[in-house]
Amino acid sequence: MLKIENLQARIEEKEILKGINLDIKPGEVHAIMGPNGSGKSTLASVLAGREDYEVTGGSVDFLGKDLLELSPEDRAKEGLFLAFQYPVEIPGVSTTNFMKTALNEKRKYQGLDPLDAAQFLKLMKEKMKLVQIDQALLSRSLNEGFSGGEKKRNEIFQMAMLEPKLAILDETDSGLDIDALRIVANGVNQLRSKDNAFLVVTHYQRLLEYIVPDYVHVLYKGRIVKSGTKELALELEERGYDFIKEEVDQAIA
Amino acid sequence: MDATSNIKSAYAQLEGKSKNLSAFQEENWKTFSGIGIPALKHEEWKYIPIKNVFKASMNIAVEHDAFDQSALSNYILPGTEDANHIVFYNGRFQEHASKINEKDKLVVKSLEIAAGDEDAAFVETNLGNSQGYHPDGVNALNGAFAAGGAFIKIKKGAVISQPLIIYHFADSSNGFRFSQPRILVSVEDNAQVTIVETYVNHGGGESLTNEVIEICTGRDSITRYIKLQNEGNLSNHTGTTHVRQLERSNTHAVTITLDGAVVRNNLNMVMEDEHAESHMYGLYLLKGNTLADNHTIVDNRMPHCESNELYKGIMDDQSTGVFNGKIFVRKDAQKTNAYQSNKNILLGDQASANTKPQLEIFADDVKCSHGCTIGKLDEDALFYLRARGISEKNAKALLLHAFASDILGQIENEAIKNYIETLISDRLSLEA
Incomplete structure (x- = not known):
C-alpha cells in the first residue's frame, strides 16, 4: 500500500529525514517510535504533503501512485489521512460543515454523488458513537476552545468519516488522559480492517498497549535504526532510548 | 470647464x-x-x-x-x-x-x-x-x-x-x-x-x-x-x-x-x-482596484456610554482597505466602555491595508481598548483543511467565509443576511 524508499527531507537548511525505508501492506499497523527530534513528526508531515518541508531524495509509492507528486488534498482523496498532533483551531467553521465539504469533495473525486443532508447526518451520527463525541461539539467552531482530549477525539471522528486507506496518527496519545486514550484507541481499533493500514507515530509505548502494532520501527537521527514486533516497544519502555542511541552512535563512530 | x-x-x-x-x-x-x-x-x-x-x-x-x-x-x-x-x-x-x-x-x-x-x-x-x-x-x-x-x-x-x-x-x-x-x-x-x-x-x-x-x-x-x-x-x-x-x-x-x-x-x-450604546461592524471584501476607506468616530460626551466596534477587511488583487477609528472620551464621560478592533487579510501581493486607531481620552475612569491586525491567511489552517481533501480554492473560501461570518452574523434581518451571504459565497466561489 505504502512503499517509502530512501526518503530524504529537510526544512530550510536542516536535514531531518536521511533515508527512510518503509513498506506497509493492507491490514497492517506499524508504529514509529523514537526520541524527541528524531524526525517522527516530520515523516508524518512529509507524507501528508506539508509544504514547509522539502523532499530532497527518495520516493513514496501510495497505491501505485507517486505520492510526492500529489497535492495534500489529492493525497487525502486517494485515501491518506493524517491525525494531527496539534489540531488547528479554526473559528467560524463548524466541524459539521467542514466534514460535509471534505466528504463531498472526496466523493466527487471518486465519481460519486454528494451526500444529501439526511444521508450525511445519518453517517455522522453513526461515526460519532465510535469516539463518543457530542453533536453539540461538532456544531461549534472547529477545535476552538476544545480540550486536548476533545481535539484528538475529533481527529479520530474525522478519520472515521473519511474512511481512509492509510491513517497516520501523529502522537495522538500526547496530552490524553487514560480515559481519553482508551476512547481514541477503541475508535481506531473498530476502524481496523484487512483493507486499511495505520502508521502510529508515538514517543511512548502506552498507546501501543491499546492499539497493538504488527511492526515497530525506531527512528533516530532521521533513519529507521531498528525494526521489530510489538516486543520492541516493550523493550524500549523498559530500557529507554539510550541503548539504541548508543548502538547507533557506536556504529557511526 | x-x-x-x-x-x-x-x-x-x-x-x-x-x-x-x-x-x-x-x-x-x-x-x-x-x-x-x-x-x-x-x-x-x-x-x-x-x-x-x-x-x-x-x-x-x-x-x-x-x-x-x-x-x-x-x-x-x-x-x-x-x-x-x-x-x-x-x-x-x-x-x-x-x-x-x-x-x-x-x-x-x-x-x-x-x-x-x-x-x-x-x-x-x-x-x-x-x-x-x-x-x-x-x-x-x-x-x-x-x-x-x-x-x-x-x-x-x-x-x-x-x-x-x-x-x-x-x-x-x-x-x-x-x-x-x-x-x-x-x-x-x-x-x-x-x-x-x-x-x-x-x-x-x-x-x-x-x-x-x-x-x-x-x-x-x-x-x-x-x-x-x-x-x-x-x-x-x-x-x-x-x-x-x-x-x-x-x-x-x-x-x-x-x-x-x-x-x-x-x-x-x-x-x-448617558447610557447610550452603539455597535459598529464593518466588512470590506475588495478586489480589482477598489479602494475602500472607513472612517469611524465615537464621541463619548456623557458618562456611562458603551461602544463596540469590529471592522474586518479582505483585500485581493490591487485593492486597498483603509480603516481609521477615532474614539473621543470627553472630560465628563466617566465610566465609558469603548472597544475597537480592525482585522485585515491580504490575499493579493499588490493588495494593501492601512489601519489607524485614534483614541483621545480626557476622562480618567474609563475602559477603552483597540487592536488591529494585517496578515495573510493562516497557513496552518489552510493545510489542515487541505489535508482533509478540501481543494486549496475551497479551503481558502471556507476560511475567508469564516473570517467574514462574525460580521454577517450581526445582521438580524434574515432575508438581508441571506442575500449578503449569497453575494459573499458567490464572490469567494465556494463550491459545495
Whole structure:
C-alpha cells in the first residue's frame, strides 16, 4: 500500500529525514517510535504533503501512485489521512460543515454523488458513537476552545468519516488522559480492517498497549535504526532510548 | 470647464427653487466655495485621491428626473418585497416611487417640506450636525444640494416591523453621474427601526454618490442600520452616516462594502446622553482596484456610554482597505466602555491595508481598548483543511467565509443576511 524508499527531507537548511525505508501492506499497523527530534513528526508531515518541508531524495509509492507528486488534498482523496498532533483551531467553521465539504469533495473525486443532508447526518451520527463525541461539539467552531482530549477525539471522528486507506496518527496519545486514550484507541481499533493500514507515530509505548502494532520501527537521527514486533516497544519502555542511541552512535563512530 | 465650474453651474440652476432650505444651502455653498474638494494633503483624506474622482463633466440632477418605477422591482433585495421602500434617483428623493406600508408609524416626506411644517424645529436642530465632524468641502457640497433630500420620522414608541430600505439609483447611461442624496431621520423616543441603504448604478457608466444621512435616535430607541455597497467598479462613493444618540438609545450599524471604485464611508456615533450604546461592524471584501476607506468616530460626551466596534477587511488583487477609528472620551464621560478592533487579510501581493486607531481620552475612569491586525491567511489552517481533501480554492473560501461570518452574523434581518451571504459565497466561489 505504502512503499517509502530512501526518503530524504529537510526544512530550510536542516536535514531531518536521511533515508527512510518503509513498506506497509493492507491490514497492517506499524508504529514509529523514537526520541524527541528524531524526525517522527516530520515523516508524518512529509507524507501528508506539508509544504514547509522539502523532499530532497527518495520516493513514496501510495497505491501505485507517486505520492510526492500529489497535492495534500489529492493525497487525502486517494485515501491518506493524517491525525494531527496539534489540531488547528479554526473559528467560524463548524466541524459539521467542514466534514460535509471534505466528504463531498472526496466523493466527487471518486465519481460519486454528494451526500444529501439526511444521508450525511445519518453517517455522522453513526461515526460519532465510535469516539463518543457530542453533536453539540461538532456544531461549534472547529477545535476552538476544545480540550486536548476533545481535539484528538475529533481527529479520530474525522478519520472515521473519511474512511481512509492509510491513517497516520501523529502522537495522538500526547496530552490524553487514560480515559481519553482508551476512547481514541477503541475508535481506531473498530476502524481496523484487512483493507486499511495505520502508521502510529508515538514517543511512548502506552498507546501501543491499546492499539497493538504488527511492526515497530525506531527512528533516530532521521533513519529507521531498528525494526521489530510489538516486543520492541516493550523493550524500549523498559530500557529507554539510550541503548539504541548508543548502538547507533557506536556504529557511526 | 473644470469640476468646480461644472458643479457651480448646477448650483446656479438650483437657486431660488427652495424656500425652506435656501439659507442652509447657501451657507453650505459658501463653505464649499471657500475650501473646495479636499486634496491628499488633507489629513482625513490622505489615502483617498478624492479630487481625482470629481470630473469636469458630470451629470447633476437639479430637478425631479422621472424615475421609471418598474426599474425598482428588478433591484428589490430578495425576500424584502414587503419592506418599506424609499427611492432616491440621481440623488433626489422620489416620493411617488417610494412605498411606505406602515404609514401610521412612519412618516416619509421631502426634506424641503419637513423644513416648513411641524417638523421644522427638528430639522433646524439636526440638519447639518455632521458638519462639525467633517468640516470639509465634500460634506458642505452635499449640504448645498440638500433640498432634494428626504425626511424620515419613526413615531414615538413605534416598532417598525419591516425594514425601511433606501434604494439609491444612479443613472450613468449618459455619462458620469454625480448624485448627492441627503437624508434626515428622526427615531423618536422608544421607537425601533431597521434602516437599510443600498446603491444601484444603472447605465454602466461612471458615477459618484456623495451622501449625507443624519439620524437622531431618541430616548430608549433601538436603531439598526445596514449599509450595503455592491455597485460596479465604476461607482465612487463618499458617504457620511451621522448618528446623534440620546439617553439610553441603542444603535447597531453594519457596513458592508463588496465593490466600487473609490469608496469612503464616514460613520459617526455621538453619545450625547448617558447610557447610550452603539455597535459598529464593518466588512470590506475588495478586489480589482477598489479602494475602500472607513472612517469611524465615537464621541463619548456623557458618562456611562458603551461602544463596540469590529471592522474586518479582505483585500485581493490591487485593492486597498483603509480603516481609521477615532474614539473621543470627553472630560465628563466617566465610566465609558469603548472597544475597537480592525482585522485585515491580504490575499493579493499588490493588495494593501492601512489601519489607524485614534483614541483621545480626557476622562480618567474609563475602559477603552483597540487592536488591529494585517496578515495573510493562516497557513496552518489552510493545510489542515487541505489535508482533509478540501481543494486549496475551497479551503481558502471556507476560511475567508469564516473570517467574514462574525460580521454577517450581526445582521438580524434574515432575508438581508441571506442575500449578503449569497453575494459573499458567490464572490469567494465556494463550491459545495
